[in-house]
Amino acid sequence: MTNSSRPLIGLTPSHNIENDDLSIRPTYIRALRAAGALPFIFPLEISRDEIRQLAALCHGFLFTGGPDPHPFLWGEEVHEHCGTISVRRDQLELDLLSEAMQQKKPILGICRGAQMLNIGLGGDIYQDIKSQHTCSFPIAHTQPAAYSVPTHHVTVADGSRLSQICGSSRQLAVNSCHHQAVRRLAPGLMAGAVAPDGIIEEIEMADYPFLIGVQWHPEYLWENDEASAKLFRAFVQACQSLDGQ
Numbered sequence: 001m002t003n004s005s006r007p008l009i010g011l012t013p014s015h016n017i018e019n020d021d022l023s024i025r026p027t028y029i030r031a032l033r034a035a036g037a038l039p040f041i042f043p044l045e046i047s048r049d050e051i052r053q054l055a056a057l058c059h060g061f062l063f064t065g066g067p068d069p070h071p072f073l074w075g076e077e078v079h080e081h082c083g084t085i086s087v088r089r090d091q092l093e094l095d096l097l098s099e100a101m102q103q104k105k106p107i108l109g110i111c112r113g114a115q116m117l118n119i120g121l122g123g124d125i126y127q128d129i130k131s132q133h134t135c136s137f138p139i140a141h142t143q144p145a146a147y148s149v150p151t152h153h154v155t156v157a158d159g160s161r162l163s164q165i166c167g168s169s170r171q172l173a174v175n176s177c178h179h180q181a182v183r184r185l186a187p188g189l190m191a192g193a194v195a196p197d198g199i200i201e202e203i204e205m206a207d208y209p210f211l212i213g214v215q216w217h218p219e220y221l222w223e224n225d226e227a228s229a230k231l232f233r234a235f236v237q238a239c240q241s242l243d244g245q
């Protein structure tokens, strides 16, 4: 990669199962470009060999937000409050995770993306926090405010990659637009941030170039929130430093 070229980051698309359209929220594109990357979107109609070929061109991967993974992936029946499922998107993301990790390339997961990292590595998720997770003060994880407004806090774990990236603050104020969440952590992952109700809001792998999943949406916060901007910059820097390996 020359000095003038930006690290190429492959994003997983949203899949509308009604009309088969693929889409991407421009907030992801803006956040990555502001951090110095060149983003593009993966197709769904693609073979495993083609995923490997495209992945080899990428410097990093962003697993984006979206609706609900198929519970068969972790051996559960579909809960009555599980949302829309795209089997083809699930499959792309599981295949891409496998290829990305074989190539030891940086990975960032956001919301559903974080959950897919955990599922792909052998963990599982709550299909519906409200129905499956009880506590004395339930937090509004589906927030009653615009996505650009933080509505709950997370406590960052000492010694986590997230704490190195975000600096001194042990508490981060985050937005929250999810009804599912990581339940059982996959082997090799740790919780780098937890909400006051005990919901895991960040996962990371210590023994890997860069693998972080956040349950919140930093792509709606980075313009006014230094911790979110730092997260995107750290991800893109990890993609850049891969060059020459």
Ligand SMILES: [Mn+2]
Pocket: 140, 141, 152, 175, 176, 177, 178, 195, 201, 215, 216
């Ligand atoms: Mn939340």
